[in-house]
Amino acid sequence: VKQSLKAYKDITPKRADGTVIEIAANLGSLEEIEAAQEAGAMGVGLFRTELLFMRHIHLPSEDLQAETYATLAKAFAPYPVIVRTLDIGGDKPISGIDFPVEENPFLGWRGIRMCLDRPDVFKPQLRALLRAAVHGNIKVMLPMVSGVDEVRATRLLIDECAAELKAEGRDHAAFDLGIMVETPAAVLVAPMLASEVAFFSIGTNDLTQYIMAADRLNPTVAKLNDVTHPAVMAAIALTAKAAVEAGIMVGMCGEAAGRADLIPAFVDMGLTELSMSPSSIQRAKKCVLDLGAAPDQHFP
Ligand code: PEP
Numbered sequence: 568v569k570q571s572l573k574a575y576k577d578i579t580p581k582r583a584d585g586t587v588i589e590i591a592a593n594l595g596s597l598e599e600i601e602a603a604q605e606a607g608a609m610g611v612g613l614f615r616t617e618l619l620f621m622r623h624i625h626l627p628s629e630d631l632q633a634e635t636y637a638t639l640a641k642a643f644a645p646y647p648v649i650v651r652t653l654d655i656g657g658d659k660p661i662s663g664i665d666f667p668v669e670e671n672p673f674l675g676w677r678g679i680r681m682c683l684d685r686p687d688v689f690k691p692q693l694r695a696l697l698r699a700a701v702h703g704n705i706k707v708m709l710p711m712v713s714g715v716d717e718v719r720a721t722r723l724l725i726d727e728c729a730a731e732l733k734a735e736g737r738d739h740a741a742f743d744l745g746i747m748v749e750t751p752a753a754v755l756v757a758p759m760l761a762s763e764v765a766f767f768s769i770g771t772n773d774l775t776q777y778i779m780a781a782d783r784l785n786p787t788v789a790k791l792n793d794v795t796h797p798a799v800m801a802a803i804a805l806t807a808k809a810a811v812e813a814g815i816m817v818g819m820c821g822e823a824a825g826r827a828d829l830i831p832a833f834v835d836m837g838l839t840e841l842s843m844s845p846s847s848i849q850r851a852k853k854c855v856l857d858l859g860a861a862p863d864q865h866f867p
């Protein structure tokens with residue numbers, strides 16, 4: 568089966584109306600670039616930056632970050648590379664940030680919440696992303712967003728960073744800003760969020776645990792952690808509808824994005840990007856192809 572799926576590696580899958588469905592890779596480090604390319608990834612739909620922060624004794628410098636994001640962007644250009652800003656909380660502490668002990672870290676000070684409280688951590692990452700955007704097609708997405716205020720506050724910081732870089736005479740470029748939709752709050756205000764950002768990426772791993780009120784790490788409630796539960800599917804559909812109506816791109820980067828049994832439903836809802844572990848990419852391409860449109864046989 569693996570062998571026959573190889574035939575799908577270089578295909579650009581399309582929806583019946585000709586819209587390209589981008590099958591991208593979820594990556595956590597530069598070491599994974601090659602595997603993603605071998606699999607035929609059409610860019611990166613989620614670059615998790617946590618490892619970069621967890622690997623070092625100190626917070627990674629702006630220069631190290633700029634270099635890392637630039638390497639990633641160059642490797643996949645002209646395809647987009649979506650870098651997620653630091654998504655870390657008390658369950659995965661790192662040196663350089665003092666996390667409070669929390670009773671419910673999954674409901675606590677994590678992701679965009681922590682970053683907005685710590686501009687000394689957030690700004691070097693945003694500056695690094697602005698610098699790296701010169702070298703390829705970088706997009707940036709914010710994790711754990713629950714409302715428009717977080718997006719607006721981030722935009723102010725990005726503007727501040729861009730102004731600083733300009734004053735310093737450093738090369739930088741603007742990037743598209745999007746959000747992960749992974750909290751029930753974000754789903755419920757999706758129409759408002761859609762008018763503020765360039766794209767949505769649905770994070771089904773967290774969205775499922777928060778919609779179902781079932782800890783994703785707790786085996787006792789694993790049965791409830793089911794993306795196919797009608798409540799979760801309804802949340803995904805609502806999110807997609809808000810994006811389609813606003814005319815912004817909507818994709819998915821949770822585990823469910825690679826599920827062959829669900830891809831037809833996601834494409835039907837209007838998702839045009841699915842990001843997954845490299846090992847699922849060829850099967851996902853076949854799956855979209857099987858929906859009916861003639862594919863392009865080569866990378867654009
Ligand atoms: C998600 O929540 O679906 C997601 C992709 O992010 P993570 O698994 O890193 O929380």
Ligand code: MG
Nearest residue numbers: 749770772773
């Ligand atoms: Mg998540």
